[in-house]
Amino acid sequence: MIQCDSDDFMSQYMPFVPAERVVDESVRLLQNKDLLNERGDDWRWVDGDERKRFQFLVRVSDALRELKLPGRTASCQLVQSPDNYMDSQKPGADFKINAGYALISSSSSQVSAELTSDDTAVTVEYALNLADQKQNWNQLLSGVLYIMNGDPRRMQMFSLSIEHNMMTVWFFSRSHPCMSASFDMRKNNRRCIQVFIAFMFASREELGYDETVQLISTDREWHYGYKVGDRFYRSTRSVFQHHDTRIIGRGTRVWEVVRVKHFDDPTPLDDRSYALKDVWFDEGARTEREIQEALFRDLDLVAQRIDDSDPDIIHVLNGFDEETRAVLRTCVVKRELYSKYFLTINHDWTGPTSKPRAAHAVAVPGVFGVQPSPPVASVPGSDSTRTDPTPMVERAFVPRYQYRVVFDEVGEALHYVDNISVVLSAVQDCLFALQLLFLAGWVHRDISTGNLLWWNGRGLLADLEYAKKFEPSTGGSADPKTGTAFFMAVEIQKQMLIYEPPQPAFISFAEDMANLTAKKKPDPRPLTSVVVHNYEHDLESMFWVLLWIYMARLPHPPVMSELEQYAHSKYEDRTHGMLVDGAESTQAPDSVGPSETQQTGIPLHVLQVIGGIFQNHSGCSDLRYNVIARAGVYSEHISPIFKTDHELVARVFQILVRALRAGYETRKFDIENAATYSPLYATFRQAIQALQAHYEEHRDTYRPLLVYKARETIPPIGRAKPARSAVP
Numbered sequence: 001m002i003q004c005d006s007d008d009f010m011s012q013y014m015p016f017v018p019a020e021r022v023v024d025e026s027v028r029l030l031q032n033k034d035l036l037n038e039r040g041d042d043w044r045w046v047d048g049d050e051r052k053r054f055q056f057l058v059r060v061s062d063a064l065r066e067l068k069l070p071g072r073t074a075s076c077q078l079v080q081s082p083d084n085y086m087d088s089q090k091p092g093a094d095f096k097i098n099a100g101y102a103l104i105s106s107s108s109s110q111v112s113a114e115l116t117s118d119d120t121a122v123t124v125e126y127a128l129n130l131a132d133q134k135q136n137w138n139q140l141l142s143g144v145l146y147i148m149n150g151d152p153r154r155m156q157m158f159s160l161s162i163e164h165n166m167m168t169v170w171f172f173s174r175s176h177p178c179m180s181a182s183f184d185m186r187k188n189n190r191r192c193i194q195v196f197i198a199f200m201f202a203s204r205e206e207l208g209y210d211e212t213v214q215l216i217s218t219d220r221e222w223h224y225g226y227k228v229g230d231r232f233y234r235s236t237r238s239v240f241q242h243h244d245t246r247i248i249g250r251g252t253r254v255w256e257v258v259r260v261k262h263f264d265d266p267t268p269l270d271d272r273s274y275a276l277k278d279v280w281f282d283e284g285a286r287t288e289r290e291i292q293e294a295l296f297r298d299l300d301l302v303a304q305r306i307d308d309s310d311p312d313i314i315h316v317l318n319g320f321d322e323e324t325r326a327v328l329r330t331c332v333v334k335r336e337l338y339s340k341y342f343l344t345i346n347h348d349w350t351g352p353t354s355k356p357r358a359a360h361a362v363a364v365p366g367v368f369g370v371q372p373s374p375p376v377a378s379v380p381g382s383d384s385t386r387t388d389p390t391p392m393v394e395r396a397f398v399p400r401y402q403y404r405v406v407f408d409e410v411g412e413a414l415h416y417v418d419n420i421s422v423v424l425s426a427v428q429d430c431l432f433a434l435q436l437l438f439l440a441g442w443v444h445r446d447i448s449t450g451n452l453l454w455w456n457g458r459g460l461l462a463d464l465e466y467a468k469k470f471e472p473s474t475g476g477s478a479d480p481k482t483g484t485a486f487f488m489a490v491e492i493q494k495q496m497l498i499y500e501p502p503q504p505a506f507i508s509f510a511e512d513m514a515n516l517t518a519k520k521k522p523d524p525r526p527l528t529s530v531v532v533h534n535y536e537h538d539l540e541s542m543f544w545v546l547l548w549i550y551m552a553r554l555p556h557p558p559v560m561s562e563l564e565q566y567a568h569s570k571y572e573d574r575t576h577g578m579l580v581d582g583a584e585s586t587q588a589p590d591s592v593g594p595s596e597t598q599q600t601g602i603p604l605h606v607l608q609v610i611g612g613i614f615q616n617h618s619g620c621s622d623l624r625y626n627v628i629a630r631a632g633v634y635s636e637h638i639s640p641i642f643k644t645d646h647e648l649v650a651r652v653f654q655i656l657v658r659a660l661r662a663g664y665e666t667r668k669f670d671i672e673n674a675a676t677y678s679p680l681y682a683t684f685r686q687a688i689q690a691l692q693a694h695y696e697e698h699r700d701t702y703r704p705l706l707v708y709k710a711r712e713t714i715p716p717i718g719r720a721k722p723a724r725s726a727v728p
Contacts, residue, residue, distance in 0.1 A: 001368075002178050002361040002397070006169070006191055009180035012358040013171040014158075015202030018069075018194050026064060026193045033063045042186055054099065054126050054162070055080060061101075064196055072201040076101040076122070081115040097143045099124040101199050117147050118215070121207045122199050126162040133163045138368050144172050148247050152224055152278060153215075155402065156208035156354065158199065169195055173208075174251050174280040175354040176397035178361055210402075212351070213278075216266045224255070225263045226276055228404045229349040233257040233276055234266045239410070240450060250400075250465075253278045256410050274346060275407040279465070280354070280400040288405050289348045291464045296335060298440035298469075303332045312674075316439065319678020324685070328435060341433035343453075343462050344408040351402030411453025411460050414545070415553075418704040423549060424692045426452055429459030431542065431688065435681050438535050438674075443470045445533050447541035448484035449549070472532040472671055482533070486614045487544040489537035490628050491664070493620035497531060498629045498664040535677045536663050539684060540628070543656050544614075546691075550649060551641065552610050553705040556603055602706075606641050628660055645701040648694050652687050659683045 010017050018026075030036040035044055035056075046056045061078035080099045101122035102111040112119055125140040127133070140159050148154050159170040167185040171178045185192040205211055212227040216234055224235045233255075240254040257276045258268040281287070286294070305313040306329060317325050331337045417423050430452045437444060444451075445466040453460040466482045483492065491497055506512060602610075612623040626633040634657045642650040659680060667676040695702055 001364050002176060002357065003181060003364045004178060004358040004361040006180045006183050008358050008360055009169055009171070009178065010191075010194065010198070013178060013355060014169070014195070014198045015206035016198055018197040018201075022067070022069065022197065023190050023193055026067060026197065027190070029066060030060065030063055030193075033059075035060055035063060036189065041189070043189060045186070050098070050126060050128055051080065053128065058099070061196060061200065064193070064200060067197065067201070069197075069201050072203075074104060074200050075202060075204060075207070076103050076200055077111050078102075078124070078196070078200075079111055079115055097123045097139075098126050103204070117143075118151065120147070121204070121209070122158045122160060123147070124160045124162070128164060130164045130166060133161075133166075134369055136161050136163055137168075140170065141368055144170075145245065145247060148172060149241075149251070152253055153210050153213045154208050155210050155352070158207065160195070167192060167195070171355075172247050173354045173400075174247065174249060175400045176248060176357055178358060179364070179367065214263050216263060218266050223266070225260070225266065226255070226257065226278070226404065227263075228276065228347055228406055231347060231406075232260050232262050233274065233406070234260045234268070235276075236273065239275060240413070248397075250279045250281065257406075273410050275343075275410045277405050277407070279403050281403050281465075283353055283399045283401055287348060287350060287403055288464055289345050291467055292342065292345060295437070295440060295442055295464065295467065296339065298442065299332055299338055299436060300335065302439045306332070313439070316674045316678060319675050320435075321682050324435070324682065327432075328439060331436070332439065338436055340458070341429060341436065341461055342464075343411070343460055346406045346408050348403070348405040351404070353401040354399045356399050357397045409453070409455045409460060411455035411462060413450045414452045414454065414549070415449040416707055417454055418707050420549070420554065420702055420705055421692065421695050422454055423705070424688050424695070426454040426459030427542065427546060428685065428688045428692075430461045431681065431684055433459075433461035434535075434538055434542070437467070437538075438677060438681070441470055442467055443533050443535060444538050446483045447538050447545065448487045449545055450484070452545065470532075470534060472534070483541065483618075485616060485618045486548060487541040488618060488620075489533075489540040490620050490625045491531045492533060492537055493618055494625060495531050497669070498661070499668050501668070532671060534671050536660065536667075536680060539680050540660055542684065543653075543660060546656075546688075547638075547653055548610075548614055549705065550653070551606060551638075552602065552614070553707075555703045555706060556606055556641065556643065609637055609641065612637075628657060628664075631661070645698055646694075649691060652690050652694075656683065656687050 004012065027036060027040045031038065031040060036042070037044060043056070043060075046052055058078050058080055065074045065077060067074075078099060079102050081097060097115075097120070100115055100120035101124070102115055103119040103121055104111055123140060123143045125136045125143075127136045140161050144157055144159055148157055156171065156173040159172070161168045161170065162185070165184050165186045166182045168182045169180040183191055199207070214225045216223045216225040218234070226233045226235070235255040235257050237256040238253075239256055240252065242250070242252045255276045255278075257274050258272070259270065259274065260266045260268060277288075302313060306317070317328065320328065414423055414426060417426070430447075434444065434447075444461070444464070445468070446463055451461065451463040453462050483489075485493075504515070609623075612621055613627065615621060615624075623633070623637065627638065634654055639650040639654065663676060663680050667673060670676070
């Protein structure tokens with residue numbers, strides 16, 4: 001959180017700044033209404049409980065609505081709602097707010113009788129006592145989090161908090177939050193009046209509503225309508241929404257949509273479905289189309305380099321087996337061949353940029369007190385744990401711009417696919433896509449179950465937001481922890497290399513002193529301490545994807561009691577339960593304990609090991625790190641999980657662990673050595689083939705994969721209840 005004085009806040013963040021003559025007119029109006037004293041320097045405040053006292057502010061708002069401002073009309077009005085849970089077209093609105101500025105209906109010129117989160121433009125929280133400030137602020141944040149993360153129409157949002165006589169104005173956007181310095185609204189009633197007018201007479205767009213996203217009613221059900229450039233789309237289903245305990249970030253949403261003529265005519269133009277992605281990028285960051293086009297240009301260049309017998313690219317190709325070399329050579333020749341491994345961009349649009357940070361704003365840590373610790377583990381994982389860049393220093397809070405892209409394919413994320421054979425086929429295709437990136441000199445940096453898709457009988461590698469050229473010589477990454485926490489490579493998580501150079505053996509004190517004094521052996525470690533995301537990190541992420549699917553989604557038959565007892569004793573202090581809601585869930589996590597073992601089909605000891613490896617934050621547990629970095633840890637903790645029928649599966653993953661460890665240790669610090677990566681792709685391809693063959697041979701031992709929140713059961717936003725007869 002950052003803070004600036006109220007003057008800077010008014011000029012930088014508020015919808016507009018009412019002129020002094022407007023404030024003078026307002027003072028006279030409020031005096032005539034007996035709401036200000038004759039001198040105009042204090043309110044005629046009504047004492048009593050919270051409701052009575054702050055009902056006075058509602059009367060002030062009602063009076064100010066009579067103002068006549070050139071070019072502006074009242075768009076919202078303050079209403080109280082202290083006893084009612086917020087209603088919404090989106091399910092899960094289970095919070096209260098004390099009051100809010102509710103949108104005024106253009107048809108009735110009135111606010112809705114029932115305050116909902118959909119038409120609450122500004123939330124207001126108040127408390128009688130200054131001592132309740134922290135609680136009041138946290139209640140405010142809770143409401144803003146729900147509304148901003150639940151309503152795609154919100155580009156930014158304002159709030160007010162009042163404790164006794166002290167008022168604070170708040171601004172929230174995907175770029176940054178800012179709070180004004182608190183001021184005494186009785187001593188500085190002119191500033192209070194300015195704030196009221198700035199909210200009440202702001203346009204909906206100034207209040208943060210996106211005019212290119214609207215609620216659309218069809219068959220008495222709500223959907224969202226999107227305008228992307230000159231085209232209109234209507235949502236039919238929510239594919240992905242990124243819910244977090246933060247507002248700052250990309251705010252990614254993905255919808256299955258149909259194209260329509262206009263918001264007023266939501267009838268589909270044809271029977272095609274598309275995937276629409278709505279996201280906020282850092283100012284200066286490339287769009288997904290620009291990234292994909294740059295990648296494809298480099299792939300086209302690969303074909304030319306092969307024709308020219310470029311020794312560097314030939315050296316890379318020679319690292320693959322003969323069959324893979326032949327397929328890659330054929331594929332890179334034509335764009336229509338290699339592009340089928342990626343999503344097809346149909347249409348995109350770049351929108352407005354968020355407000356920049358106030359020049360004199362300063363960081364104010366701990367505004368909302370100690371934040372709760374993240375949950376330890378989550379079964380679905382997928383993109384619910386996407387990590388945004390969060391340096392451990394004061395953030396610069398660069399502005400973000402809005403971006404939308406429409407894809408031709410509506411793929412099925414692997415965490416929704418319940419057939420292990422289909423999952424393996426998709427992963428095999430996506431592995432080939434990673435080989436294409438490798439040839440072009442690119443790294444993906446966000447391999448996850450949400451970015452590996454199954455569509456029309458083939459796998460697609462999606463989400464190139466974080467993809468970039470692998471250029472370690474240009475320096476370390478400014479965003480070292482990109483990716484999804486569940487599937488992030490351990491070097492990225494720990495920001496330290498797995499390889500450790502051997503240390504000389506101790507001989508004697510005298511000889512060691514002589515060697516150290518002479519500095520015979522310089523430290524071979526690189527000068528930079530930043531771990532640069534390399535090609536093996538993408539492959540390691542794919543390993544974690546496969547291991548998670550086999551451990552957390554493949555139902556396990558009961559195992560012998562000795563192992564169960566061992567697991568209880570080994571992990572009882574580390575078990576914290578697991579979340580079972582999918583990435584789209586907005587509910588509080590449900591814990592999975594011993595009583596739920598039968599429901600999930602995952603034994604307790606397996607749940608405990610999963611909880612020790614897959615965690616909902618970008619830190620790296622000792623168990624996860626040691627599975628890759630230390631010989632024997634995989635055999636001790638993971639191999640026993642797989643029953644006799646699946647022993648081959650355990651061996652396949654053990655080989656992948658050995659291959660990954662060998663890659664890191666063989667490469668040492670020479671991360672630009674392309675020849676050290678090539679063999680890994682063949683190992684992964686062979687491993688996937690072995691898993692597929694095992695499935696074909698032992699079909700009767702495989703049950704459908706657990707899908708903790710199937711796509712078909714995720715209600716489209718706005719389908720929670722019948723539509724109201726009128727939209728404000």
